Amino acid sequence: MxxxxxxxxxxxxxxxxxxxxxxxxxxxxxxxxxxxxxxxxxxxxxxxxxxxxxxxxxxxxxxxxxxxxxxxxxxxxxxxxxxxxxxxxxxxxxxxxxxxxxxxxxxxxxxxxxxxxxxxxxxxxxxALGMTGLTAYAGLTAVAEFKEGDTVFVSGAAGAVGSLVGQIAKLLGAKRVIGSAGSPAKVARLLELGFDAAFDYHDGPITELLAAAAPDGIDVYFDNVGGEHLEAAIDAMNQGGRIALCGAIAQYNTTDKPTAPHNLALVIGKQLTLRGFLVGGYRHLGGEFRTHMAGWLADNKIQWxxxxxxxxxxxxxxxxxxxxxxxxxxxxxxx
Structure with missing residues (x-):
């Protein structure tokens, strides 16, 4: 040039x-x-x-x-x-x-x-092979300390990160994976991707929708949304549950002060862990992540x-x- x-x-x-x-x-x-x-x-x-x-x-x-x-x-x-x-x-x-x-x-x-x-x-x-994928992998495995048999809830689940979180959780042995999304088409796509349940958060109170999708509660919540989704997840959390706080898109464009969650006292009694994270702090997992993801993609086990x-x-x-x-x-x- x-x-x-x-x-x-x-x-x-x-x-x-x-x-x-x-x-x-x-x-x-x-x-x-x-x-x-x-x-x-x-x-x-x-x-x-x-x-x-x-x-x-x-x-x-x-x-x-x-x-x-x-x-x-x-x-x-x-x-x-x-x-x-x-x-x-x-x-x-x-x-x-x-x-x-x-x-x-x-x-x-x-x-x-x-x-x-x-x-x-x-x-x-x-x-899938970039920072988006690493965010999903590190947030689930390192931040939320996912364990085989966990029930996992993902908000904003049809987005770039959320859709990968749900699929990775299933591949690593989740008992049940639930996702929320903003349209019937996105809910249908989540079920195609292997989510066990999914709901459109416009269809009613999120706490009720999540309770119906996770009757036995949840162990891990991967939060891309914040606000009412976080409040609902705290309600649904089992004892010792872990929450990875990745994003709060519900608040990014508002000029009003957030009103939820109102139920933080439950964090104490349920002994929950809420951990915010930035993907830059987990670059050391990059090699491990890329090895897993390249194999999953080659075997057509993950759709992006x-x-x-x-x-x-x-x-x-x-x-x-x-x-x-x-x-x-x-x-x-x-x-």
Whole structure:
């Protein structure tokens, strides 16, 4: 590539108040400089849009720095090396990296992870074989300390992480796996994926729906939603139950203070464990996870759903739709 190569990128135009809108994003063109020694130029094949990005759009201190107004967003991406001044990476290599929301990215060759597309398509490295899959695996096995014979409840179960949690739990010997989702079609999909029971949380009080699906209670709750789902899970928990707090999407776009859960006193009597986690703290499980997942995929024991949106210019709408639950499985934008 020459210094005259132009790349499009998506920038944060303004910080959302409540639900994000298209006005919060802007498309810009930038001229790429020449590579320095050790660097590579990657043409992105696909980028990830994820719920955690909503928090980074707020100007608040958190575990990741906030996005800056007027600057390009970033996030998971997979792409092909098209120019290299790095001994670590060759032209044609497919790599995973953290500079999404743009057509091209300049990175240090040592700062990317190779993706073996003979195992699975490139987009799988943003989902089942990527951080999404590791989140599901580590959250279930290490954070929730899953044991064979456990009954597991997963909220947001038709999403990228939740759908994998349920399938992994079944493969590891769960007695029963229950999922909640936001539409009849998603409930049907969960049953196809091997969940023992699933319900649409719009169909009634979540506490009642969960009690009907888990008459003997639950031992593990993998929480992607928070709010009323967390309250219902605490009600349904058996003695010594474990809750992995992965996400709280019910609260990400609200401008009101959360009202649930009201039943935290039950945590004491039931001797429950509630543990929040970030996947970055479990990278040491990456090798173990990839070995398991590659085998499961090769044996067709795990299905991974994708909702694919084409075109970088449509990434903002894909993110907005993700926040509204329009995806089944991983939301991916292909370039």
């Amino acid at each position: 020459s210094t005259t190569t132009v790349s499009r990128e998506i920038r944060l135009a303004s910080r959302p108040s409540g639900w994000p809108t298209s006005e919060n994003f802007a498309t810009a063109e930038v001229e790429l400089p020449e590579l320095e020694d050790g660097q590579i130029l990657v043409r992105n094949i696909a980028i990830s849009v994820d719920p955690y990005m909503r928090g980074r759009m707020n100007d608040v201190k958190s575990y990741l720095p906030p996005f800056q107004v007027g600057a390009a967003l970033d996030g998971g991406a997979v792409g092909e090396v098209v120019e290299s001044k790095s001994a670590d990476r060759a032209v044609g290599d497919v790599v995973v990296h953290g500079l999404g929301w743009r057509e091209y990215a300049i990175l240090d060759g040592s700062a990317v992870t190779p993706a073996d597309t003979s195992i699975a398509p490139a987009t799988a490295y943003l989902g 759903d994708e909702t694919i949106v084409e075109g970088l210019e449509n990434a903002p709408q894909a993110f907005i739709d993700l926040m509204r639950g329009a995806n089944t499985g991983k939301m991916v934008v292909t370039l």
